[in-house]
Amino acid sequence: MAFVDLTGVDDWVHTVNALPNLVVLILQRCRLTAPSALLHHNLTVLEELDLSDNSFNTLGVPNFFWDLTSLKSLSLLDCGLSGPFPDELGNLTLLETFRIAYNNFKGMIPGTLHNMCNLRSLQLGYNNIGADISEVIERIPKCSWRNLQELSLAYANITGEALTFVSNLTSLRKFDVSDNQLSGSVPVEIGTLTNLTVLDLGNNNLSGVISEDHLAGLMNLKLIDLSNNYLEFTIGSRWVPQFNLVWASLSSCHLGPQFPNWFRRQESINYLDISNTGLLGRIPDWFWTTFSHAGSLDISLNQLSGDLPLSLEFMSVVILSMQSNILTGLIPKLPRTIEVLDISRNSLSGFVPNFQAPQLQVAVLFSNSITGTIRTLVCRSPELRVLDLSNNFLSAELPNCGRKELKQRNPFTNNSSRVNSTSSFTSKITTLLLRNNCLSSRFPLFTQQCPNLIFLDLTQNKFTGELPGWINEAMPHLVMLRLRSNYFSGHIPNAMMELHNIRILDLSNNNFSGAIPGSLQNLKALIGTGNGTQFENPFEETYYGNFGLADRGQYNDSLSVVIKGQVLEYSKNTIYLMSIDLSCNSLTGEIPEELSFLAGLVSLNLSSNLLSGNIPYKIGKLRSLESLDLSKNTLGGGIPQSLTDLTYLSYLNLSYNKLSGRIPSGHQLDILKADDPASMYIGNPGLCGHPIPRECPGPPRDLSTNNDLESWRKHGLSQMDFLLGLITGFVASAWMVFCGLLFMKRWRYAYFGLLDELYDRLFVISVVTWRKWFRSTDVN
Ligand SMILES: *[C@@H]1O[C@H](CO)[C@@H](O)[C@H](O)[C@H]1NC(C)=O
Ligand SMILES: *[C@@H]1O[C@H](CO)[C@@H](O)[C@H](O)[C@H]1NC(C)=O
Ligand SMILES: *[C@@H]1O[C@H](CO)[C@@H](O)[C@H](O)[C@H]1NC(C)=O
Ligand SMILES: *[C@@H]1O[C@H](CO)[C@@H](O)[C@H](O)[C@H]1NC(C)=O
Ligand SMILES: *[C@@H]1O[C@H](CO)[C@@H](O)[C@H](O)[C@H]1NC(C)=O
Ligand SMILES: *[C@@H]1O[C@H](CO)[C@@H](O)[C@H](O)[C@H]1NC(C)=O
Ligand SMILES: *[C@@H]1O[C@H](CO)[C@@H](O)[C@H](O)[C@H]1NC(C)=O
Ligand SMILES: *[C@@H]1O[C@H](CO)[C@@H](O)[C@H](O)[C@H]1NC(C)=O
Ligand SMILES: *[C@@H]1O[C@H](CO)[C@@H](O)[C@H](O)[C@H]1NC(C)=O
Ligand SMILES: *[C@@H]1O[C@H](CO)[C@@H](O)[C@H](O)[C@H]1NC(C)=O
Ligand SMILES: *[C@@H]1O[C@H](CO)[C@@H](O)[C@H](O)[C@H]1NC(C)=O
Ligand SMILES: *[C@@H]1O[C@H](CO)[C@@H](O)[C@H](O)[C@H]1NC(C)=O
Numbered sequence: 001m002a003f004v005d006l007t008g009v010d011d012w013v014h015t016v017n018a019l020p021n022l023v024v025l026i027l028q029r030c031r032l033t034a035p036s037a038l039l040h041h042n043l044t045v046l047e048e049l050d051l052s053d054n055s056f057n058t059l060g061v062p063n064f065f066w067d068l069t070s071l072k073s074l075s076l077l078d079c080g081l082s083g084p085f086p087d088e089l090g091n092l093t094l095l096e097t098f099r100i101a102y103n104n105f106k107g108m109i110p111g112t113l114h115n116m117c118n119l120r121s122l123q124l125g126y127n128n129i130g131a132d133i134s135e136v137i138e139r140i141p142k143c144s145w146r147n148l149q150e151l152s153l154a155y156a157n158i159t160g161e162a163l164t165f166v167s168n169l170t171s172l173r174k175f176d177v178s179d180n181q182l183s184g185s186v187p188v189e190i191g192t193l194t195n196l197t198v199l200d201l202g203n204n205n206l207s208g209v210i211s212e213d214h215l216a217g218l219m220n221l222k223l224i225d226l227s228n229n230y231l232e233f234t235i236g237s238r239w240v241p242q243f244n245l246v247w248a249s250l251s252s253c254h255l256g257p258q259f260p261n262w263f264r265r266q267e268s269i270n271y272l273d274i275s276n277t278g279l280l281g282r283i284p285d286w287f288w289t290t291f292s293h294a295g296s297l298d299i300s301l302n303q304l305s306g307d308l309p310l311s312l313e314f315m316s317v318v319i320l321s322m323q324s325n326i327l328t329g330l331i332p333k334l335p336r337t338i339e340v341l342d343i344s345r346n347s348l349s350g351f352v353p354n355f356q357a358p359q360l361q362v363a364v365l366f367s368n369s370i371t372g373t374i375r376t377l378v379c380r381s382p383e384l385r386v387l388d389l390s391n392n393f394l395s396a397e398l399p400n401c402g403r404k405e406l407k408q409r410n411p412f413t414n415n416s417s418r419v420n421s422t423s424s425f426t427s428k429i430t431t432l433l434l435r436n437n438c439l440s441s442r443f444p445l446f447t448q449q450c451p452n453l454i455f456l457d458l459t460q461n462k463f464t465g466e467l468p469g470w471i472n473e474a475m476p477h478l479v480m481l482r483l484r485s486n487y488f489s490g491h492i493p494n495a496m497m498e499l500h501n502i503r504i505l506d507l508s509n510n511n512f513s514g515a516i517p518g519s520l521q522n523l524k525a526l527i528g529t530g531n532g533t534q535f536e537n538p539f540e541e542t543y544y545g546n547f548g549l550a551d552r553g554q555y556n557d558s559l560s561v562v563i564k565g566q567v568l569e570y571s572k573n574t575i576y577l578m579s580i581d582l583s584c585n586s587l588t589g590e591i592p593e594e595l596s597f598l599a600g601l602v603s604l605n606l607s608s609n610l611l612s613g614n615i616p617y618k619i620g621k622l623r624s625l626e627s628l629d630l631s632k633n634t635l636g637g638g639i640p641q642s643l644t645d646l647t648y649l650s651y652l653n654l655s656y657n658k659l660s661g662r663i664p665s666g667h668q669l670d671i672l673k674a675d676d677p678a679s680m681y682i683g684n685p686g687l688c689g690h691p692i693p694r695e696c697p698g699p700p701r702d703l704s705t706n707n708d709l710e711s712w713r714k715h716g717l718s719q720m721d722f723l724l725g726l727i728t729g730f731v732a733s734a735w736m737v738f739c740g741l742l743f744m745k746r747w748r749y750a751y752f753g754l755l756d757e758l759y760d761r762l763f764v765i766s767v768v769t770w771r772k773w774f775r776s777t778d779v780n
Helices: 012-017 063-067 087-091 133-139 164-168 188-192 212-216 286-290 375-379 403-409 445-449 494-498 593-597 617-621 641-645 667-671 708-714 719-743 745-779
Strands: 024-026 048-050 073-075 097-099 121-123 150-152 174-176 183-185 198-200 205-211 223-225 230-234 247-249 271-273 280-282 296-298 303-307 319-321 326-328 340-342 349-351 362-364 369-372 386-388 431-433 455-457 464-466 480-482 487-490 504-506 511-515 542-545 548-551 560-563 566-569 579-581 586-588 603-605 627-629 651-653 660-662 686-688
Touching (some): 188 212, 593 617
Parallel strands (some): 024 048, 073 097, 097 121, 121 150, 174 198, 183 205, 198 223, 247 271, 280 303, 319 340, 340 362, 362 386, 431 455, 455 480, 464 487, 487 511, 504 579, 511 586, 660 686
Antiparallel strands (some): 560 566
16 A cells, blocks of 8 residues: 555554454555554564655654564665664564665664574665674674675764675675775675675775776676775776676776776666766767766766767767866767756867757856857757856857747747747746856846846856846846946846845946945845745755766856955855845945845945945844945944944955044954954044054043052952943933934934044043042042
8 A cells, every 4th residue: 555645544553453364564655653562463474564654753663563573574764763773673583674774773783683594685774873884794693694685784874894794795786885984995805796786885985996806706786886985996908897887986986097998888877977086088989889878977077188079969868067177179969868967167169059958957068168159058948947157258149039949949839939929938047157258238138038047147247238127027036146247337226126035146346326226125035034935056956867866066166256355166055145245336325224124144345336424323233244345435424333233243344434433342343353453444534443543532541551550450440340330321321312313313313423422522531530539549
């Protein structure tokens, strides 16, 4: 009854127990509740029980299972069972197949298994065994070793280096100890396991060599995964293996420098990953024909060079990754089957060829020398979702996919598309990255055909003109919009503030003028209160193809973001970096008060504009702010004291403005830029006080040279204590005034203009008072 929803059937155990002749019971993924213990069970002839994929979520295992001593096969995969492995397991002495992987068991497997002599398949992986491999093996019943065909201990927190035991498991077909911390070398005896079909040692800390002897006897091998270890292959170019692999992952093994010739006859391969294996030189011609039936090929992160074939249309590859090599020549015509292409970081040139790739979803072509137009790529690949062409030489306008393309996509509907030629094409693109090309036009109309866009980066191109008013309507889901370093001009349209999901807005280095639109509070994602919208993060996307997991996210550093004065590389966390950068434009007017609503904002850069007025005094409400750059404007007035509320602030630049009054101090402000704190305020002739050398009017704060101080200290009071008392009083009485000011906008400005002055006066008063007080006590 697998996959039948039995939610609500609570007493399923009793129901089943009423069927004493039951031999096979399969209730996989039935949404069952945990079985209750039975006093007397009638299932005396039950041989096979499969309860996998039911969320029992119990601590320990109900006794129900261990009483079924007639069982030959027990599957409890992914049942949410936790606690230690139960000792009672040993009672199931007839078991041949035992699968208990993907639970939350913790600790060593029990020592009671020694009578399980019929075991053939044992799956214990994805539990936290946390022991040495030799101890684990010791507890697997010796009497079963010669019959054991499958042993899976993947992802079980297993350490140690003694793998030689495998040669005694002579019947082994599947051996999986991947994703542990095994070290030492791979024993050469593994080559005697003639029936081995699956060998998975990936993601461990194994070292040493893999020689011909390791592989010679493995004539039935189909799957090999040795990836992410420190293994070195020493296999001659004339060696011919006896196996026909289907799946080979050797990523990060050392295979090079020559392309491994022993793959030449591996025509059955469906999945091949030889990325980062130290390969040098040309890709041999046989590569393309041998692997023409493969589904996934990854040869990235090597130093492979030379031209690619002009056409790969004869292949049937679905995922092709060749990134980070030194490949040259033209981009080949792609096979129609392709879904994911990554040829980034090579030296490929020329136009994107005219090809049909109707399934293409991800095209990562950044950092090459590609020229011309990308019309075919975007208009003929209706499934395209991610396109990264950053760092190329594209110059033609972005296409306007219209009737022509539609016709080609769908030759049988001649006339329906004629009705609405351009706007009837909608692309599925979510990520369009075109940084650092030579694109020159107005804001691309193509984006009107991309209602699903989430990430748009047009940084460092030659776009001109004003931004359209339809940005928010055409691309309502935008999370990142980067137009940095172009020639855009005109006002920032109000539509920009209707991008409710935007987290990264970068308009810096353009020629925008006019005021910053006031309705900043509509940038809901930056307010940080609403639930984050769900979207695919292209920087950590994983591709679930027909081949298990293949990393599709290997293009995360094509972008960079400027924050805290440094250029940081994008990583998968970049999109959580809420930022607004409007620096280097000609924006005028005041900084809108509404800015203070953006409590989620992490970085704000308004530097190098013509902004005037005051710094919004509620700036302290931007509680997440880590970087604030308001330098090179004509901002006036005082620096709001609320700046000291920004406890995460780690970069501040207020230099070159017309700010005046005393620099506030306290909290985070005092430890910023420890090497040269004055540089944060430089170029504001009206500012005074620590950390800049210019003192504020009134007596100096530093009284340590004063002779009075010594005797004052004798009385066990610090000057600070005294001041604190005084200030507390002052604050209490000022609070009512302050509250009033909070709500009266007009007063507020005047008040903060006065604040510095008041602060100075307070200081003067206190010092004078203190002196009086001190003198009198001294006399006493
Ligand atoms: C099952 O095993 C436990 C502990 O190993 C033991 O105490 C118990 O007697 C066994 N039950 C049967 C029915 O064999
Ligand atoms: C792995 O096992 C060791 C030893 O039992 C334990 O200390 C450690 O916490 C385990 N690691 C994890 C990630 O559970
Ligand atoms: C494995 O087999 C060898 C002989 O083939 C034997 O000497 C050795 O003791 C066996 N190891 C174990 C742990 O049984
Ligand atoms: C390998 O498998 C075949 C067929 O299943 C079997 O006859 C043979 O005994 C096995 N070899 C070993 C060493 O177990
Ligand atoms: C991995 O192996 C190397 C030696 O090959 C050793 O120095 C290192 O500590 C090991 N790392 C872990 C995590 O076991
Ligand atoms: C499509 O149009 C062409 C010419 O414009 C015509 O010859 C052909 O019959 C049309 N096909 C259909 C299915 O209408
Ligand atoms: C094509 O247009 C004709 C008349 O203009 C119409 O009768 C026919 O249904 C249309 N065909 C399709 C597939 O839309
Ligand atoms: C063409 O598309 C536009 C914009 O989507 C729409 O307003 C218009 O009604 C469409 N025209 C026809 C004839 O479908
Ligand atoms: C910037 O815009 C102003 C008008 O707002 C214009 O006069 C000026 O020429 C522009 N500068 C550049 C470099 O385009
Ligand atoms: C966020 O979403 C969850 C469930 O999707 C909901 O329970 C919660 O109330 C939401 N929080 C806010 C602040 O909207
Ligand atoms: C992605 O970026 C992170 C942080 O910059 C880096 O550690 C990681 O290696 C990158 N991943 C790839 C596949 O380049
Ligand atoms: C703000 O922008 C200016 C000009 O684009 C840049 O020089 C500065 O480093 C940026 N500030 C921060 C904190 O990133």
